[in-house]
Structure formats: C-alpha cells, structure tokens
Amino acid sequence: MTVELISVGTELLLGNIVNTNAAYLAEQCAMLGLSCFYQTVVGDNEERLTETLKTALERSDVILLSGGLGPTQDDLTKETAAEVLGRKLYMDESSKKRLQEFFARRKMEITENNWKQAMVPEGAIVLANENGTAPGIIMEEGGKRLILLPGPPGELIPMFESAVFPYLAKAQPGVIYSQTVKLCGIGESKAETMAADLIAKQKNPTIAPYAKVGEVHLRITAKASVEKEAKKLIKPVVKELKNRFGMSVYTTDERVTLEQAVVDLLLANHLTVTTAESCTGGLLSARLTSVPGVSEVFKSGQVTYSNKAKHKLLGVKKPSLDKYGAVSENVAKEMAKGAAAASKADVAVAITGIAGPDGGSSAKPVGLVYIACNVCGKTKVKSYHFSGNRSKVRENSVVAALTLMRQCILEYYSEVTFR
Amino acid sequence: MTVELISVGTELLLGNIVNTNAAYLAEQCAMLGLSCFYQTVVGDNEERLTETLKTALERSDVILLSGGLGPTQDDLTKETAAEVLGRKLYMDESSKKRLQEFFARRKMEITENNWKQAMVPEGAIVLANENGTAPGIIMEEGGKRLILLPGPPGELIPMFESAVFPYLAKAQPGVIYSQTVKLCGIGESKAETMAADLIAKQKNPTIAPYAKVGEVHLRITAKASVEKEAKKLIKPVVKELKNRFGMSVYTTDERVTLEQAVVDLLLANHLTVTTAESCTGGLLSARLTSVPGVSEVFKSGQVTYSNKAKHKLLGVKKPSLDKYGAVSENVAKEMAKGAAAASKADVAVAITGIAGPDGGSSAKPVGLVYIACNVCGKTKVKSYHFSGNRSKVRENSVVAALTLMRQCILEYYSEVTFR
Numbered sequence: 001m002t003v004e005l006i007s008v009g010t011e012l013l014l015g016n017i018v019n020t021n022a023a024y025l026a027e028q029c030a031m032l033g034l035s036c037f038y039q040t041v042v043g044d045n046e047e048r049l050t051e052t053l054k055t056a057l058e059r060s061d062v063i064l065l066s067g068g069l070g071p072t073q074d075d076l077t078k079e080t081a082a083e084v085l086g087r088k089l090y091m092d093e094s095s096k097k098r099l100q101e102f103f104a105r106r107k108m109e110i111t112e113n114n115w116k117q118a119m120v121p122e123g124a125i126v127l128a129n130e131n132g133t134a135p136g137i138i139m140e141e142g143g144k145r146l147i148l149l150p151g152p153p154g155e156l157i158p159m160f161e162s163a164v165f166p167y168l169a170k171a172q173p174g175v176i177y178s179q180t181v182k183l184c185g186i187g188e189s190k191a192e193t194m195a196a197d198l199i200a201k202q203k204n205p206t207i208a209p210y211a212k213v214g215e216v217h218l219r220i221t222a223k224a225s226v227e228k229e230a231k232k233l234i235k236p237v238v239k240e241l242k243n244r245f246g247m248s249v250y251t252t253d254e255r256v257t258l259e260q261a262v263v264d265l266l267l268a269n270h271l272t273v274t275t276a277e278s279c280t281g282g283l284l285s286a287r288l289t290s291v292p293g294v295s296e297v298f299k300s301g302q303v304t305y306s307n308k309a310k311h312k313l314l315g316v317k318k319p320s321l322d323k324y325g326a327v328s329e330n331v332a333k334e335m336a337k338g339a340a341a342a343s344k345a346d347v348a349v350a351i352t353g354i355a356g357p358d359g360g361s362s363a364k365p366v367g368l369v370y371i372a373c374n375v376c377g378k379t380k381v382k383s384y385h386f387s388g389n390r391s392k393v394r395e396n397s398v399v400a401a402l403t404l405m406r407q408c409i410l411e412y413y414s415e416v417t418f419r
Numbered sequence: 420m421t422v423e424l425i426s427v428g429t430e431l432l433l434g435n436i437v438n439t440n441a442a443y444l445a446e447q448c449a450m451l452g453l454s455c456f457y458q459t460v461v462g463d464n465e466e467r468l469t470e471t472l473k474t475a476l477e478r479s480d481v482i483l484l485s486g487g488l489g490p491t492q493d494d495l496t497k498e499t500a501a502e503v504l505g506r507k508l509y510m511d512e513s514s515k516k517r518l519q520e521f522f523a524r525r526k527m528e529i530t531e532n533n534w535k536q537a538m539v540p541e542g543a544i545v546l547a548n549e550n551g552t553a554p555g556i557i558m559e560e561g562g563k564r565l566i567l568l569p570g571p572p573g574e575l576i577p578m579f580e581s582a583v584f585p586y587l588a589k590a591q592p593g594v595i596y597s598q599t600v601k602l603c604g605i606g607e608s609k610a611e612t613m614a615a616d617l618i619a620k621q622k623n624p625t626i627a628p629y630a631k632v633g634e635v636h637l638r639i640t641a642k643a644s645v646e647k648e649a650k651k652l653i654k655p656v657v658k659e660l661k662n663r664f665g666m667s668v669y670t671t672d673e674r675v676t677l678e679q680a681v682v683d684l685l686l687a688n689h690l691t692v693t694t695a696e697s698c699t700g701g702l703l704s705a706r707l708t709s710v711p712g713v714s715e716v717f718k719s720g721q722v723t724y725s726n727k728a729k730h731k732l733l734g735v736k737k738p739s740l741d742k743y744g745a746v747s748e749n750v751a752k753e754m755a756k757g758a759a760a761a762s763k764a765d766v767a768v769a770i771t772g773i774a775g776p777d778g779g780s781s782a783k784p785v786g787l788v789y790i791a792c793n794v795c796g797k798t799k800v801k802s803y804h805f806s807g808n809r810s811k812v813r814e815n816s817v818v819a820a821l822t823l824m825r826q827c828i829l830e831y832y833s834e835v836t837f838r
Contacts, residue, residue, distance in 0.1 A: 013455045015446030016629055019438050022460070027434030036432045037467055041441070041458035048456055210435055275701075275722070281708025282694075282701030285722045289700025292776055292809060300728035302721060303694070303704045309719035309762075343728075357711055390711060 001172055003034040004060035006052055008068035008077050009151060010043045021066050021156055028160060032168050033176035033223055034062060044068050049080045057084070057144055062168065067151030069134035071113045078137060078148060082121035085141050089119040092126055095135045102133055127163045131155045138167065145171065177230035178221040181241045183248045184214065184258055185403040191216040194244055198237065205233050207241075213392075214399030215258060247410060258402050259287045265409055266297040271346040271375075273405070275301035276314055276339035278326065278352040279369065284398045300343055304335070314338030314350075325364065327352050329381045332370035336381075340374045348374040349405050353384075355393045369397045373408040380408050420591055422453040423479035425471055427487035427496050428570060429462045440485050440575055447579060451587050452595035452642055453481060463487050468499045476503070476563055481587065486570030488553035490532045497556060497567060501540035504560050508538040511545055514554045521552055546582045550574045555582065564590065596649035597640040600660045602667045603633065603677055604822040610635040613663055617656065624652050626660075632811075633818030634677060666829060677821050678706045684828055685716040685766065690794075692824070693764035694720035695733055695754045697745065697771040698788065703817045719762055723754070733757030733769075744783065746771050748800045751789035755800075759793045766828065767793045768820050772803075774812045788816045792827040799827050 005025055011017050022039050029036050038060070042052045049068075056063045068077030082089055095118040103110045117133050120126050127136030132155040137148040147164060149156045169175065183191055188211040192199070195218065199207045205222035220237050224230035242249050250261040266273055275285045285301035288294055302313050307326055310316040315338035316331055324330045335350035353369030360366035367388070372381040382404060386396040424444055430436050441458050448455050457479070461471045468487075475482045487496030501508055514537040522529045536552050539545050546555030551574040556567040566583060568575045588594065602610055607630040611618070614637060618626045624641035637660060641652035661668050669680040685692055694704045704720035707713055721732050726745055729735040734757040735750055743749045754769030772788025779785035786807070791800040801823060805815040 012442075013445055013458065014449045015442045015444070016627075018442040023431075023434045023437040025434070026432055030433045037462060037464070038471075039432065039460035043456060045456070052457075277701070279708075280705070281713075281717075282696070282704035282720060282722065285701030286699070286705050286813075289698075289722070289724065290810065290813070294700075295724055298700075299725040300721070300723050300732060301701060302719070303701065303708070304719050305708065305714055306718040313719060391709065394705075394709070 001034050001061040002059075003029045003036050003062040003064060004056045005029075005036065005039040006049075006056060006063060006065045007039070007041045007151075008044060008049060008065060009041070010074075012041045012067075013043050021151070021153055024153070024157060025064055025066070025160065028165060029062075029064075029168075031176055031178055031221070032165070032172055033174070034168065034172065044074045044076060046076055046080055049077065050084055053081060053084050053146075057146070061143070062145045062147065062171075064147050064149065064164075066149040066156055069117070069148060069150050071111075071117050071133065073113075078119070078121070081137070081139065081146055081148060085121070085139055085146065087121040087123060087139070089121055091115070092118055092120040092135070094128075095120060095126060098128060098135070099133055125167075127159055129155055129159060130162075131158055136163065138164075174223055174225050175227050175230055176221060176223050177227055177234060178219055178254070179234050179238055179252060180254050181218040181220065181238060181245070181249055182251045182256070182258070183216045183218070183245055184250050184399070185407060186216060186245065186248045188216050191218070191245070191248075195241065198240065205230075205237055207237065213395050214403065247407070250406060257291075258399065258406075260291050262402050262406050263288065263291045263294050263297060265406060266347065267293075269409065269413065271409065272297050272299060272344075273347040273349070274299070274339050274343040274345035276335045276348065276350040277301070277303050278305060278310070278335075278350075279355040280351045280353075280394050280397050280401075281305065283394055284349070284351060284401050287398055287402070299345065302339060302342075310335060310352075314342065327354055327364055327368060327370060329370055329372075329383065332372035333379050333381050336372035336374040336379055340377075346376055347405060347409065349401050350374075351397050351401055353393065353397055355390045355397075357390060367393050369393065369400070371397065371401050371404050373401075373404045375408045375412040378408075378412060380404070380411075420453050420480040421478075422448045422455050422481040422483060423475045424448075424455065424458040425468075425475060425482060425484045426458070426460045426570075427463060427468060427484060428460070429493075431460045431486075432462050440570070440572055443572070443576060444483050444485070444579065447584060448481075448483075448587075450595055450597055450640070451584070451591055452593065453587065453591065463493045463495060465495055465499055468496065469503055472500060472503050472565075476565075480562070481564045481566065481590075483566050483568065483583075485568045485575055488536070488567060488569050490530075490536050490552065492532075497538070497540070500556075500558070500565055500567060504540070504558055504565065506540040506542060506558070508540055510534070511537055511539040511554070513547075514539060514545060517547060517554070518552055544586075546578055548574055548578060549581075550577055557583075557586065593642055593644050594646050594649055595640060595642050596646055596653060597638055597673070598653050598657055598671060599673050600637045600639065600657060600664070600668055601670045601675070601677070602635045602637070602664055603669050603818070604826065605635060605664065605667045607635050610637070610664070610667075614660065617659065624649075624656055626656065632814050633822065666826070669825060676710075677818065677825075679710050681821050681825050682707065682710045682713050682716060684825060686712075688828065688832065690765040690828065691716050691718060691763075692766040692768070693718070693758050693762040695758035695767065695769040696720070696722050697724060697729070697754075697769075698774040699770045699772075699813050699816050699820075700724065702813055703768070703770060703820050706817055706821070718764065721758060721761075729754060729771075733761065746773055746783055746787060746789060748789055748791075748802065751791035752798050752800050755791035755793040755798055759796075765795055766824060768824050769793075770816050770820055772812065772816055774809045774816075776809060786812050788812065788819070790816065790820050790823050792820075792823045794827045794831040797827075797831060799823070 125138040134150040222230040222233035316334040340348035356366035367386040544557040553569040641649040643649035759767035775785035
C-alpha cells in the first residue's frame with residue numbers, strides 16, 4: 001500500500017513552524033511497511049486543498065491529512081475532504097458530548113463556533129481526541145482511505161498511536177517489526193563498513209544505519225505474516241550485530257537513550273555520579289537529569305567556568321592551570337579527581353575544552369576538548385577534536401562524556417570481575 | 420510572485436530527518452514577500468520528480484528545489500531539472516576547479532563520480548558552494564525561475580543567504596523588511612489582546628504574533644519600494660509596541676535571544692552571576708553559557724539535586740528542608756542567598772521544583788516550581804505552575820528564571836537610580 005501525507009497550515013507555508021508531524025507520520029508509515037512517495041504542505045485554502053486532495057486520491061492508497069480541524073472559519077480540512085468525497089456533515093452526538101465535557105472540565109464556556117468541531121462526514125469512523133477538541137476522521141471510499149488528524153503534535157501523536165496505527169496495521173497485509181541496535185563511541189563510516197556485507201545482502205530483514213550526534217543507530221526491519229515470525233527473522237541479525245559491535249552497543253531497545261543507558265548502568269552497579277563541567281556549562285548534568293529517577297544516582301554537579309572556580313571548587317592546582325592551561329589533560333584529570341573527592345561520588349566526569357567561537361589558538365584550536373572520567377579512584381582521560389560551531393562542539397562533548405562514562409564503568413567492572 | 424518548495428530526499432519520505440530546510444526557505448521567502456502556496460517532498464525518483472517539477476512550473480513563478488545534488492547515481496535532481504527544461508549538461512570549469520581545491524585541502528582523492536558535481540545545465544547561473552561540493556544552480560525559462568540548492572543545511576543556508584536571497588530580492592519588485600519585538604514574562608493571549616487593535620487594522624506593516632516557550636514574538640513586516648521606506652513604516656509600530664509592553668520587551672533585534680539579552684544586561688552593569696539548580700539540573704547554566712563571551716560574567720554554577728547537596732554546597736538550613744520541603748519558597752530563597760554567598764557573585768538565581776513524572780502530591784503537584792533571584796543582597800521569589808511533561812516543565816522553568824533575572828536586575832537598577 002502507498003501512503004501520502006498532506007499537512008494543512010499557513011504557519012507551515014510561512015515557515016513559522018517546522019513540520020515535525022510529517023517526520024513523525026512518515027516514520028510510523030515506514031514502520032508499518034507503507035510506501036510514502038509524496039508529502040505536501042498546503043494552506044487553509046479550499047481550492048488548493050481540493051486540488052491537492054484529488055491528486056493524492058489518484059496516486060495513493062492512504063492519505064494522511066493533518067491540520068485545519070480547528071473551530072475557526074479558516075479551518076476547512078474536514079469540510080473540503082467531505083466535499084471531495086461527496087459526503088454531508090452531521091452533528092456527531094458522542095463528539096458533542098466530549099466537547100461539552102472538555103469545556104466543563106476547564107470551566108470554560110463553549111462559543112458557537114466550537115460546535116463545528118462536533119460535525120463529522122457521513123459514514124466516517126470518528127476518532128476521539130483525548131487531548132483536544134477536534135476529533136479525528138477516517139473515510140473509506142473505493143479502496144482508498146482518507147484519514148484526518150488534528151495539527152498539534154500533542155493531539156496528533158497520541159491519536160495516531162492509539163487509533164490510526166492499529167487501524168493501518170490491520171489494513172496492511174502482514175506485519176512490519178523493527179528493532180534498533182544503538183551504538184556509541186564508533187564513527188558512522190566505520191560502523192557502516194563493519195556492517196556493509198549485512199546491509200548489502202539485506203532483503204528481509206533490512207538494515208538501515210542512521211547517524212545521530214556521536215551515535216549510530218542500526219534499524220533492522222522485518223516483514224512477515226505475524227509478529228512472532230518477524231521477530232524470529234530479526235533475532236539472528238541483532239545477535240550478529242551485537243557480536244560485531246560488542247561494547248559499542250549500548251541498547252537494543254528503541255526507547256532507551258544514551259543518558260538512560262548510562263543512568264541504568266549506574267543504578268545497576270549502585271554507583272553515584274557527579275559532573276564537573278567547563279565548556280559544556282551544565283549541558284551534561286542537564287542531560288543526565290532529563291532521566292526520571294536519576295536522583296538515586298546523581299546528587300550534585302559543578303559548573304566551573306573560570307580557573308578560580310576550578311581551583312576553589314574542585315581543588316585543581318594553580319600550577320597545573322598555569323603550566324598546562326585550563327584546557328589540558330592534566331586539568332581534566334584533576335577536575336575529575338577533585339569532583340569525586342568533593343562530592344564523594346563513585347563516578348566523576350569532567351569536561352574542559354574550547355567551544356568557540358573565540359579562545360582558540362593554533363596549539364589549542366576551537367573544538368579541542370578533554371574529558372576525564374574517574375571510577376572509584378581510577379581516572380581515564382581522552383582528548384577530542386570536534387568540528388562545527390559552539391553548539392555542535394558542546395553537544396558532541398556531552399555525548400562523548402556519556403560514552404566515556406559508560407566505557408570506564410564497564411571496564412572497571414570487567415577488571416573487578418576478572419581479577 | 421509565487422514560490423513553491425520541492426525537497427528531494429528519501430530520508431525525508433522515511434521520516435529519518437525533519438524538513439528544517441523547508442521551514443527556513445519558507446521563512447526567507449515570506450520575508451522577501453513571495454507567496455508560498457505549496458511545499459512538496461519527493462524521493463530521488465526520476466519519474467515522480469519530473470511530474471512534481473512540471474506541476475510546480477505550471478502553477479508557480481519561482482521553484483526552490485533542495486537536495487539530490489550529491490555525487491552518487493541516486494542523486495538526480497540536477498539531471499531531471501535539466502531534462503525538464505530541455506537543457507544539456509556540460510563540465511563547468513570553475514566548479515571543476517573548486518572541486519579539486521576542496522579535495523586537495525582535505526588531502527582526499529577525487530573519485531570518478533565526484534566529477535558529476537561539476538556538470539551544470541547550459542545557460543545556468545552557477546552558485547559556488549563554500550561549504551561542500553555541490554554547486555547551486557539557477558535556471559530562468561519563460562518568466563519562471565528554477566533554483567537548485569544542496570540538501571545539507573550547512574551548505575543550503577549560507578548559499579541562500581549569500582546568493583539566492585539577493586537574486587530573488589532583485590527579481591521581486593519592492594522590498595520587504597521585518598523587525599521583531601520580543602517579549603518575555605507575558606502570556607500569549609494577554610499579549611495578543613494588548614495588541615489586538617493594531618493586529619486587526621494591520622495592512623502595511625502587518626503584525627504577526629508567534630508564541631515560543633515562555634516568550635511571545637511580534638513580527639512587524641512592511642513592504643515598500645526601497646528599504647528606507649519600509650523601515651520608516653515599521654518604526655512607529657515598534658515604538659507603539661514598546662510603549663504598550665514596556666519592560667516585557669527584551670529586544671527588538673531578531674538575532675538576540677533571551678539568554679543573550681540577560682548576559683548583555685549583566686555585562687552592561689558589570690555584574691557577575693551564579694546559578695543553583697535543582698529540577699533543571701544544569702539547563703539554566705547550559706543556556707547561559709551558550710552565549711559566547713559569557714565567561715566575563717559567569718564563573719561557576721551549582722547543580723544541587725539532593726537535599727544534602729543543597730545543605731552542604733549552598734548552606735540551606737536542615738530545618739528549612741524538613742519543615743517546608745525542598746520545593747518551597749523558603750528553600751528557593753536560601754538556595755539563592757547561599758549561592759551568592761558561596762560564589763560572591765552579584766546575581767544568584769535558584770530553581771527548585773517538581774519536574775515529574777514522579778514526586779508530585781496534591782499539595783505539591785508536578786509542575787510546581789519556585790525560582791528565587793538575589794541581586795546584590797535583595798532576594799525575590801516567585802512560584803510557578805507549569806503544565807506538560809518533565810522536559811516541558813524544565814524548559815519553562817529555565818525561561819522563567821531568565822525572565823525573573825532580567826526583571827530583578829532592571830528593578831534593582833531603577834531603584835538605585837531613583838533613590
């Protein structure tokens with residue numbers, strides 16, 4: 001089956017917002033095994049929307065429309081779609097009741113134009129909106145499926161997950177199942193080369209590499225008649241990839257982020273952690289603390305931007321700062337050791353570098369970063385040369401620090417185990 | 420003139436990447452006063468790209484194509500566009516030279532397929548790519564303009580800015596000029612209400628409000644024959660908005676962010692600043708240190724996640740933690756005072772709250788956040804109730820902290836001045 005996305009909204013045409021809905025829906029459709037050949041953005045204009053819809057109905061099996069379901073006169077996606085399929089609108093009692101409840105809960109009065117949102121096309125499947133006032137609509141006509149979704153991502157995503165994904169999964173013969181092997185501490189081209197033969201001979205399952213900042217994700221997707229069968233196809237490939245990439249694999253669970261994996265590793269080993277950041281200015285601790293439940297392992301962190309702060313708060317020796325400079329292997333090491341001593345945490349990670357745009361020299365260019373990790377008294381330091389602007393250097397530094405933390409903890413425990 | 424965007428790339432159709440290029444180009448076109456009615460995403464497929472191009476040529480004056488200019492067989496945007504306009508490709512000597520230099524600088528060998536990127540359609544304007552290997556292409560044909568840009572944003576944006584924007588500005592009769600009045604500390608609906616009469620009677624210039632996290636931006640856009648004239652139209656509107664919104668206006672400069680405005684205010688008043696963060700875990704210091712040159716004012720910050728850290732590092736009294744809890748007005752105040760004392764910074768800001776998903780209660784629900792700001796010994800505390808998930812609560816807290824810092828500094832100095 002082929003699918004086509006139509007996003008309706010003047011704010012998209014004006015570039016006021018980025019079309020994240022299209023990326024989300026496209027990814028979900030790919031997971032469902034639907035082939036997507038076109039995505040279109042069109043404004044809240046009856047004539048142009050009608051034309052776009054008719055073109056889509058000619059060339060695609062499923063059309064996912066999002067946006068333009070609001071209560072104002074501008075919003076005309078539902079009216080136009082109904083018109084194109086020659087269907088009348090009627091007041092849907094369950095949608096009306098939901099609207100009333102929605103407003104009552106918020107102690108708000110319903111204005112006349114709100115009732116428009118309870119009108120639905122004849123013969124449509126109505127999808128309840130748990131997070132807003134516009135219901136979703138599915139219309140089937142001559143083998144084609146027209147699906148209308150509200151524009152706000154906070155309404156669209158839950159509705160797609162709970163109602164549209166299962167609906168399309170049922171319509172699509174067979175099932176598509178994906179699993180992602182997530183790697184850190186390995187470059188994209190090296191990862192691709194190491195998996196090149198597997199990627200080349202791929203058919204079912206397929207393997208697709210995706211590069212993220214400091215990470216590579218390998219997504220394995222299989223198609224089969226039932227989920228169990230698809231999983232069976234994927235299993236040996238995941239095993240082979242884990243075999244090849246060893247310690248670089250930090251998870252095979254789609255939902256687990258690198259920071260989550262690091263926090264899980266700390267939790268599993270009953271380790272506490274602290275951070276000492278210079279150029280990243282708190283980005284690393286912010287990322288760690290984005291993980292719910294991190295308070296079990298993370299008690300405090302330091303942002304030591306000035307040399308004075310590095311000396312006073314972390315005990316970095318003044319002669320080290322004078323002799324090697326704040327961006328040096330020695331200072332990174334002393335920062336990590338000092339942070340561990342001051343906080344009594346089991347793991348301490350320190351970042352010092354030149355994020356730019358100023359402050360670089362030929363000996364120490366912008367992008368030079370030292371990261372040190374101390375695990376139970378043992379310190380490892382690594383140097384990095386990141387390219388890109390201030391923001392990119394900082395972002396890469398944080399991912400490198402998470403990767404180094406993970407590596408140091410794993411190494412420490414394998415030594416402990418094998419001792 | 421009308422413009423239409425066509426983004427070429429399978430990775431967009433699969434949802435692997437978000438189409439930020441379309442948002443960027445759409446915004447630029449709006450600034451140029453071009454009307455954009457359609458945006459399309461299509462894959463690297465000759466037949467579908469040809470069809471999409473032909474449709475666009477029928478209905479739009481300018482077509483901006485991005486992506487598919489790479490060196491591989493898959494990339495066929497240039498070949499397809501030339502074919503549609505009936506033009507042959509030839510080897511462009513200046514592009515060839517640029518390619519050679521690009522590879523020489525990187526000490527890389529040119530492979531055979533790279534030469535494909537130096538081939539350009541007959542009669543085309545060739546745009547040098549300062550950041551990659553694919554040149555941009557402009558073709559004019561029967562009053563239509565077809566513009567090909569490389570897909571990577573790091574190549575597309577500089578090329579658009581330096582070559583395409585001036586080219587289109589020349590082609591478009593008259594000029595469009597925009598200025599943005601950025602507000603903080605005021606809700607979207609209140610801001611819209613306060614400017615409703617101005618927005619309603621808008622024609623030239625127009626006023627459009629945009630809501631960001633914790634901010635509202637009002638963009639004023641004027642059209643005139645020359646830039647000077649457009650600026651003259653905008654000036655009284657900016658003045659009126661500054662008048663109405665007073666202290667809530669933090670800048671009228673498009674490029675200045677809220678964190679930049681706060682850092683500028685600190686620099687102007689020769690103030691140093693420190694942060695003491697609980698639920699935001701370093702996000703505030705990370706945002707402040709995203710501003711180049713911040714080291715003049717920011718020396719250190721603390722992430723005090725646990726009660727023990729709040730006591731030990733900031734001197735928050737144990738009885739306060741026991742009696743009021745870590746998320747309380749009293750503790751926020753003590754955190755700010757303690758941070759100021761420990762760091763000797765002139766300004767200290769403290770954040771403590773419940774980011775969720777766990778840790779909430781009926782008395783202290785998820786989203787409850789206290790922020791305290793101490794300026795030269797004077798402390799102000801405010802409480803907030805943010806909605807949304809962990810990430811939203813944290814993000815809103817950071818913006819609220821920046822807003823409060825700005826407010827406290829301005830108030831302190833107006834008092835000093837008027838005393």
